[in-house]
Each structure stands twice: as structure tokens, then as C-alpha cells.
């Protein structure tokens with residue numbers, strides 16, 4: 001019997017400015033996949049934990065293409081938790097898109113198509129999901145990827161700073177430090193990064209400054 005065409009469970013596809021990472025500000029199509037095995041206390045995308053709609057690759061790509069942009073960010077939920085996400089990432093690259101992936105760090109990243117830039121979170125103690133971190137992922141990141149810490153408070157900051165130094169993370173890939181929205185004051189994080197002269201890129205979520213904390217932007 002012929003296999004059904006591969007599909008994904010999708011929460012939303014939308015066009016916005018990339019609000020995170022070193023690609024911040026670039027017009028980007030976002031594909032948000034449904035479902036996540038983690039429950040970070042601060043998650044701003046909990047609406048993607050359930051629901052969504054099953055769509056074929058062709059349907060998703062047609063929607064992506066309709067925005068007329070070359071840059072695509074696959075996020076979630078946790079994209080790598082879906083069976084066909086690796087094939088989908090490869091398909092987007094084959095179709096000529098410039099693709100980035102937002103992933104929690106809890107699932108294997110090494111089989112992601114090498115043309116994809118992988119933004120790999122290291123979940124902190126404050127996220128409540130540190131125990132899910134798959135530390136082997138760190139050996140797989142390279143200079144076209146980014147390692148990202150989303151920080152709840154000073155304790156998270158010190159934990160991330162110490163890990164950055166001990167594991168020489170900045171030598172593996174660019175490192176991002178981002179405050180949890182409306183939880184850690186960006187100016188506090190900026191002062192700490194400067195005081196410790198950390199080799200990281202501090203970033204705030206541009207889309208929330210522009211449009212607030214809501215789906216679809």
C-alpha cells in the first residue's frame with residue numbers, strides 16, 4: 001500500500017519580522033508546529049501545545065510561498081518532536097528557502113539538514129525544564145547555528161555565565177542571552193553582560209516591543 005504523503009500538525013503560518021536571534025529584523029515566514037514535550041514556565045507559545053491542523057508539505061509550502069519571502073523560521077511547540085519535521089526542513093531547503101529552526105535542546109539535532117541554521121536553547125534551572133536538556137547536542141552545534149539562553153533571573157544568569165565559560169560555548173557557536181519577557185528587566189541583563197564582559201549577543205524580542213505578546217506576530 002502506498003504511504004500517505006508526509007504531513008505535519010501546524011498551529012500557524014505567518015509573516016513577520018524575525019524578532020529573535022542574530023537574524024532579528026529580517027522579514028521572515030514563521031511555521032509554528034503543534035505540540036511540545038516540555039513545559040517551560042515562561043512559554044509564550046503555550047497555545048501551540050494542542051490543536052492545530054494536519055497539513056501536507058505541499059499545502060504548507062504553498063502558504064509559505066504566498067508571502068513572497070525567502071527566509072523561513074520553523075518553530076513551535078517543539079518542531080523536532082514531530083515525525084516528519086526533518087523531512088520538512090530538508091524540503092524547505094530544497095525549495096530554495098533560507099531556513100532557521102528554533103528548538104528546545106531536548107531533542108537530537110544532528111540529523112537536521114546542514115543547510116538549516118539551528119537555534120538551540122539551553123533550558124535553565126528557572127525554566128523548570130533543565131532535566132530535559134540533551135547535552136550531546138552541544139557537540140553537534142557549529143558556527144552556522146546559535147546557542148540560546150532564555151533567562152528568568154540573576155540565578156539563571158549566573159548559571160548560564162558559568163556554563164558558557166566552563167564549556168567554552170562561544171567557541172562553538174554564537175551565543176544569545178535573552179530575558180524572559182516582562183520577568184527579567186532587559187536593562188539588568190545588559191548591565192550584567194557588560195560587567196562580566198561576556199562574549200554573547202544580548203537580545204530582546206523585537207516583535208513583542210512592536211506588537212505585544214500575542215500569536216501571529
Ligand SMILES: C[S@@+](CC[C@H](N)C(=O)[O-])C[C@H]1O[C@@H](n2cnc3c(N)ncnc32)[C@H](O)[C@@H]1O
Nearest residue numbers: 042043044045076077078102103104150180181
Ligand atoms: C516558543 S519557543 C519554540 C521552539 C522550541 N520549543 C524552543 O523552546 O526553543 C521559541 C523561543 O522562544 C523562547 N521563549 C518562549 N517564551 C519566552 C518568553 N516568555 N520570553 C522570552 N523568550 C521566550 C524560547 O526559549 C525559545 O528560544
Ligand SMILES: Nc1nc2[nH]cc(C(=O)O)c2c(=O)[nH]1
Nearest residue numbers: 016017018019020075207217
Ligand atoms: N516575530 C517573531 N519572531 C520570532 N522568532 C522566534 C519566534 C518563536 O516563537 O519561535 C518568533 C515569533 O513568534 N515571532
Ligand code: SF4
Nearest residue numbers: 036038040043077104
Ligand atoms: S520548549 Fe519551547 S515551546 Fe516547549 S514549553 Fe519550552 S519554550 Fe514553550
Ligand SMILES: [Mg+2]
Nearest residue numbers: 044045075217
Ligand atoms: Mg514566539
